[in-house]
Amino acid sequence: MSGERTDNEVLTLAPPGSGAELLEVRDLRVRFSRGGRRVHAVNGLSYRLNAGEILAIIGESGSGKSVSARTLMGLLPPSAQVTGSARFAGTELLGLPEREMRGRRGAEIAMVFQDPARSLNPTMRIGAQITEAIRAHSALSRKQAAERAVELLKLVHLPAAERRFYEYPHQLSGGMRQRVVIAIALAGEPRLLIADEATTALDVTTQAQIMELLLELKQRLGMAIILISHDLGLAASYAQNVVVMYAGRAVEYTSAEELFAHVRMPYTQALLGAIPLLEREPHALLPVIPGQPPDPAALPPGCPFRPRCAAATDACAEPPPFVEHEPGHWWACWHPAEDLSPQVKDGVQG
Ligand SMILES: Nc1ncnc2c1ncn2[C@@H]1O[C@H](COP(=O)(O)OP(=O)(O)O)[C@@H](O)[C@H]1O
Ligand code: SF4
Ligand SMILES: [Mg+2]
Incomplete structure (x- = not known):
């Protein structure tokens, strides 16, 4: 679709562990107009996802993950x-x-x-909400769909599924509600589930339980998952592959x-350096990297990480291309880091 020149190399190799390819995103760019200014929300994103795999998309708030x-999903x-x-x-x-998109x-x-x-929907019993979702995707009768809804509630390990079926969302805990939301997402038997910060609002224990559930569903249903998170440590422990985004771009993959x-x-390195901090303070939502990501309506020329980067040189006034520098390893940086220092590897912040 793009007629524009791109500084993003086309991806030619799937990362290791490849099954059949399900999704390939190439040089995705999304712009909005806001108050007469152009917002570059996604500014060059490329990745591949194989069937049954988990891919994590990581980045700070505003980096273009949700967009x-x-x-x-055709939801812009x-x-x-x-x-x-x-x-x-x-x-x-x-x-x-839109008609075809709605079908998918x-x-x-x-x-x-x-x-x-x-x-x-706060005014609707959860069973009815799942039943409705199932009927939207199938020709099942109301009764058959209701039975399937209970099966789905059991699949997502909602305790006392038959009884909860008749309850309203406010009668459930946050973790249980997220299980119901996942059950609704499974109603159409999707091949790809996108979990956008799906555990961020939950306490740490519940967060881990929902992550385990997603992992189990991937294994049982063969579903691929895109795990969107600002938490590199959490995502990397569940995902096979990781895309790191910065200012709307893929910067490491x-x-x-x-x-x-x-x-x-260097940006990913900074995120990794922040992991021990996250472990000590599980509710600290953002890793601590000095400075702010750039305004997507006023992106700086050159490398977008330059104002915050300790390794920046004059060369960084040119935008670094996102290319596969080593087999299966793409990054966009003129001065890639050497391997992490032993302190950081051992989990001590350097
Ligand atoms: N409908 C919209 N109109 C204008 N700007 C938008 C719109 N939706 C998102 N944005 C902007 O796009 C950027 C990326 O947003 P988003 O993808 O939600 O970031 P993330 O999910 O990584 O936190 C943000 O600067 C956000 O303000
Ligand atoms: S290109 Fe330069 S500014 Fe950008 S991350 Fe690499 S070293 Fe830092
Ligand atoms: Mg988001």
Whole structure:
């Protein structure tokens, strides 16, 4: 779709551990107009996802994670300008008519958001909400759909599923509500589930339980998952591959294992350096990196991380291309880091 020149190299290799390719996003760019200014929300994002894999998309707030996910769901406002490509199971999603997109939403790709309370209808019993979602995707009768709804509630390990079926969202805890939201997302038997900060609003114990549930669902249903998070430590312990985003761009992309062993991009390195801090303070939502990410309506020229980067030189006035510098390892940086210092590897902040 894109006729523009791109500084993002086309991805030619899938990361290690490849199954069949399900999704390939290439040089995705999304712009909005806000108050006469152009907001570059997604500014060059490329990755691949294989069937049954978990990919983490990591970045600070405002880095374009949610907008990129909503693009795949066809959930952007009409004013959004989208270029690039997103091929899902052989079909180009960008530019699909809304009618076709609606057919795929939930059936092929489903999304779970941060706040389970807002995803549920407070005035409707949860069983009815799941039943409705199942009937939207199938020709099952009301009774059959209700039976399937109870099965789904059991699949997501909602305690006392038969009884909870008749309860309203406010009668459930936050973790239980998120299980219900996941059950609704599973109603159309999607091949890809996008979990957008799906555990961020939950306490640490519940967060771990929901992550375990997602992992179990991936294994039992063969579903691929995109795990969107600002928490690199959490995501990398569940994901096979990780895309790190900064200012709307992919800045590092490789397997979780490789990322921890040979992190290259200074921004990712800073995120990793912040992990021990997150472990001490599980509710600290943002890693501590001095400075602020740039305003997407006024991106600086050159490398967007430059104002915060300790390794920056004059060369960084040119934007570094996002390329596969080592097999299976892409990054965008003129001065990639050497391997992490032993202190950071051992979990001590350097
Ligand atoms: N509908 C919109 N109109 C204008 N700007 C938007 C819109 N939606 C998101 N943005 C902007 O796009 C940028 C990326 O947002 P988002 O993808 O939500 O970030 P993240 O999920 O990484 O926190 C932010 O600067 C946000 O303000
Ligand atoms: S390109 Fe330069 S400014 Fe950007 S991350 Fe690399 S060293 Fe830092
Ligand atoms: Mg978001």
